[in-house]
Amino acid sequence: MLYPIIWMFFSSFKESRTIFTTATTLLPADWVWSNYVTGWQGIGGYSFGHYMWNSLVIVVLSTLGVVISSALIAFGFARLNFVGRNFWFGVMMVTLMLPHDVVLVPQYIIFTKLGWLNTINPIVIPQFFGAPFFIFLMVQFIRTIPKELDEAATIDGCGKFRLFIQIIMPLIKASLATAAIFSFYWRWEDLLGPVLYLNSPDKYTVSMGLKMFLDSESASNWGGMFAMSMVSLLPVILVFFLFQKHIVEGISSSGIKG
Amino acid sequence: MRNHSLKANLTGYAFISPFIIGFLAFTLIPMFISLYLSFTSYNLFSPPRWVGLDNFEKMFTGDPKYWNSVKVTLYYVFIGVPLRLTFALFVAMILNTGSKMIGTYRTIYYLPSIIGGSVAVSIMWRNIFSEQGIVNGLLMALGAAPVQWFGDPGAALSMLITLSVWQFGSSMLIFLAGLKNISPEMYEAASVDGAHPVRKFFSITLPLLSPIILFNLIMQTISAFMTFVPAYIISKGEGGPMDGTMLYSLYLFRQAFMFNNMGYASAMAWVMLIFIGVLTLILFKTSKMWVFYESEGGR
Numbered sequence: 001m002l003y004p005i006i007w008m009f010f011s012s013f014k015e016s017r018t019i020f021t022t023a024t025t026l027l028p029a030d031w032v033w034s035n036y037v038t039g040w041q042g043i044g045g046y047s048f049g050h051y052m053w054n055s056l057v058i059v060v061l062s063t064l065g066v067v068i069s070s071a072l073i074a075f076g077f078a079r080l081n082f083v084g085r086n087f088w089f090g091v092m093m094v095t096l097m098l099p100h101d102v103v104l105v106p107q108y109i110i111f112t113k114l115g116w117l118n119t120i121n122p123i124v125i126p127q128f129f130g131a132p133f134f135i136f137l138m139v140q141f142i143r144t145i146p147k148e149l150d151e152a153a154t155i156d157g158c159g160k161f162r163l164f165i166q167i168i169m170p171l172i173k174a175s176l177a178t179a180a181i182f183s184f185y186w187r188w189e190d191l192l193g194p195v196l197y198l199n200s201p202d203k204y205t206v207s208m209g210l211k212m213f214l215d216s217e218s219a220s221n222w223g224g225m226f227a228m229s230m231v232s233l234l235p236v237i238l239v240f241f242l243f244q245k246h247i248v249e250g251i252s253s254s255g256i257k258g
Numbered sequence: 259m260r261n262h263s264l265k266a267n268l269t270g271y272a273f274i275s276p277f278i279i280g281f282l283a284f285t286l287i288p289m290f291i292s293l294y295l296s297f298t299s300y301n302l303f304s305p306p307r308w309v310g311l312d313n314f315e316k317m318f319t320g321d322p323k324y325w326n327s328v329k330v331t332l333y334y335v336f337i338g339v340p341l342r343l344t345f346a347l348f349v350a351m352i353l354n355t356g357s358k359m360i361g362t363y364r365t366i367y368y369l370p371s372i373i374g375g376s377v378a379v380s381i382m383w384r385n386i387f388s389e390q391g392i393v394n395g396l397l398m399a400l401g402a403a404p405v406q407w408f409g410d411p412g413a414a415l416s417m418l419i420t421l422s423v424w425q426f427g428s429s430m431l432i433f434l435a436g437l438k439n440i441s442p443e444m445y446e447a448a449s450v451d452g453a454h455p456v457r458k459f460f461s462i463t464l465p466l467l468s469p470i471i472l473f474n475l476i477m478q479t480i481s482a483f484m485t486f487v488p489a490y491i492i493s494k495g496e497g498g499p500m501d502g503t504m505l506y507s508l509y510l511f512r513q514a515f516m517f518n519n520m521g522y523a524s525a526m527a528w529v530m531l532i533f534i535g536v537l538t539l540i541l542f543k544t545s546k547m548w549v550f551y552e553s554e555g556g557r
Contacts, residue, residue, distance in 0.1 A: 001366050001424075005373075007392060008382045019385075069276045082270025092277060095285055097476075099484050099534055101507055102527040105295065105514050106288035109302070129280020160269050189376040191487050196515065210377040214384075214494065226385075229378035240372050244365065247372075 005233075012036070012226035019222045032223060039224030039231070043212045044201040048228050051209035055188060058120050058205060063183040065128035067176055073130045074138035075164045079150060089139075096132040108196055118200055123193040127183070134179040141175040142168060177246045181239060188236060206232045296525035301518040313525035324526070326501050327509035330415060334505060335482045338419045343474055346426040350433035351463070364431075371427030380421075380491035387417045411502025414493070418503055421488050429474045436470035437463070465550040472545050476538055483534055486511065506530060 007026065011019050012035055014028040042048040076082075077089050111122040145168065153163050169176070191207040198204060204212070210232055213225040240247065271278070296313055298306035317324050353363055373379050387393050387407040394404035407413045440463065448458050464471075486507040489497065497504030497512070506526070514523035 001370060004379075004382055004386055004424075005369070007386065008378075011385075073274050073277045076270055076273025080266065080270040080273060082267040085270060088274060088278065091281065095281065097480055097534075097538065098285070099480065099527075099531055101484060101510055102292055102531045103285060103288040104510070105520050105523050105527065106291035107284060108514070109291065109520070110288065112302070126280065126284050129276045129284065135277065160273075164273075185372060186375070189373075189487075191377055191490070192511075207377045210381060211491070214377075214381055214491065225381065229381055232378045233373055233376065236373055236376070237369070240369060241365075244361070247368075 008226055009230055012223065012230045014223060014226075016221060016223040019226070035223035035227035036231070038221060039213075039227035041224075042209065043216060044204065044209075046201055046204070046209075048206075048209055048231065050202070051204050051206045052231075054203060055205040055207075058123055058190075059184055059187040061120075061124045062127040062187045063180050065124065066131050066134060066183050067179050069128050069130040070134035070179060071138055071169065071172070071176060072164070074135045074142060075168055077135065078139045078142035079147075079163075079168070080160065092132050092135060096136065111197065116197070118198060118203060120198070120203070122197045123187075123190070127187075131179075131183075134183070137179060138172060138175045141172045145171050174246060177243065181243050181247055184239060185236060292524045292527055295521050296528050298521040300520040302520055303518075306521065309521070313522050314529070316522070317525060317529065323501060323504070323509065327497075327504045327506050330502065330504055331483065331506040333415060334419060334422070334485065335479060338422045339475070339478050339482050341419070342423045342426045343429055343471070343478065345423060346429035346474070347433050347467075347471075349426070350430045350437055353430075353434055354437040367430055368427035371425040374421075374425035375487055377487065377491055380488045383417070383421050383488065384492045408499055411500045414499055414502040418485075418488055418492065418505075421492075422482065422485070429478060432470060432474055433467065436467050440466050468545075468549040469551060472541065472549050476541055479537065479541075480534060483507075483530065 010026050010028055013031045013033070014035075015030075015032050016035070018029070040048045042050065077085065077092075107122070111117065114121075116122050149167060150163060153167055158166070189207065190205070191211070194205045194208045195211075198208065201208075201212075210225070210229060213221065213228060295306060297308060297310055299309050299312070300306035349367055353360060353367075370379075385391055389404070389406065389408070391407075393407070397404055405413050407417050444462050444466075445458060448462060453461065484507050485505055489503045489505045489508045490511070493499075493503045493508075495508075495512075497508050510523050510526045510530075513519045513526065
């Protein structure tokens with residue numbers, strides 16, 4: 001199962017010319033570290049570090065936005081009584097299954113008219129309005145917390161917002177972490193957003209940087225491409241190992257991720 | 259009292275207002291725009307021109323590339339998803355036998371799914387299947403003829419399907435969670451009655467797991483229909499060879515953003531939406547015949 005990843009890891013240490021002639025042997029004959037140096041120098045006039053930084057900015061802003069807004073919305077659905085709650089919850093569940101393709105073109109037009117082309121706005125700002133997956137996940141979590149807790153807090157004179165911040169938020173940490181981790185993965189790996197909205201190389205993300213390596217294949221910097229592919233996976237793999245338990249719990253309770 | 263409920267309503271809406279605003283701005287209004295555009299010819303630079311059903315007519319009768327993308331996508335979905343779910347269930351059952359190494363196995367099987375959406379993995383896949391790549395190397399070592407993965411549309415599509423099957427980890431974890439919910443007494447009772455493993459699988463495991471199978475089936479089918487990144491990277495955005503990897507989403511993307519046919523792309527999106535909607539409905543309706551709920555009204 002992991003063989004392809006391991007193969008890529010070792011290939012990133014092979015000399016560009018020999019990657020394919022030695023495709024079936026795993027270990028490189030001599031270890032070439034320079035792939036990481038040439039790869040890091042980047043492509044399109046910017047270093048790979050530049051692309052990493054761009055991705056990081058998008059990921060951090062998006063994740064903060066999506067986790068905070070989803071938690072607020074989830075609290076509203078799970079704990080507050082208001083006219084039309086079931087209706088809006090139903091709407092949210094339907095959007096959960098809606099193919100993204102149907103809003104792709106109009107969203108592009110709207111963001112273009114807003115003058116947001118070649119900014120990170122179209123990628124980041126929608127995240128501040130919650131994501132149905134995460135909202136649903138958090139609603140499920142909040143429902144497991146006994147309602148008596150709310151009642152006790154309310155009797156003590158605690159308002160709804162304080163109830164949310166001081167009582168509920170600390171109790172749903174696990175689901176907040178799950179949402180944050182998945183948001184991190186999806187934004188880090190996102191290609192469609194950057195392809196559509198970012199068109200100057202100084203704004204490119206890691207995905208776009210890798211795509212540029214692929215497009216300039218004729219330069220045959222295979223080693224560099226493999227090395228940077230590994231580098232691009234590093235944060236994802238790191239997060240995976242650090243938070244493995246959360247991820248597995250999150251996935252089995254909600255079923256998210258393609 | 260009235261005052262109180264007004265306040266409660268306002269508080270409720272204050273909390274969910276981000277969702278409502280986002281839904282209107284990024285989903286509902288765009289959907290209306292998309293519906294309108296699907297009856298127009300629009301290239302982003304001059305105003306949309308109403309053409310009635312022309313886009314749909316062209317799609318169904320005058321665009322062989324469209325039908326090809328439908329065919330490729332249906333292959334991809336109806337072969338890929340069942341394979342993926344079968345593997346997922348199979349591995350979940352092995353892991354459920356209670357191995358101590360479960361954490362390690364979880365890593366091995368789930369990691370590919372985590373990184374699966376990335377450009378890096380698609381690049382890797384492209385190279386593994388390249389002419390001198392490792393797959394052909396293995397084929398030759400086994401004495402078989404190497405395959406031109408990028409020369410033959412069918413081979414290129416199987417390469418994409420293999421990639422999707424390789425990422426079966428998330429469905430596997432959901433199956434695993436479901437399997438853990440089946441009480442061991444069920445199996446013990448069956449053993450006492452002399453049921454053999456195959457019988458147990460069909461009489462206990464499958465029926466009790468059926469709600470989860472339905473859930474996985476629907477979610478995986480929808481996401482498979484929308485697959486974009488692997489096809490885009492592996493074919494370098496061209497959908498080749500000979501449109502063999504031209505998945506529906508990729509063709510829609512090309513129509514919209516390479517040829518500026520925004521109206522045509524919108525029409526394509528609506529056909530896809532309706533198709534997925536109908537398919538989901540059929541799955542739900544027929545599920546009554548094969549999905550078994552232990553406690554009615556449960557789940």
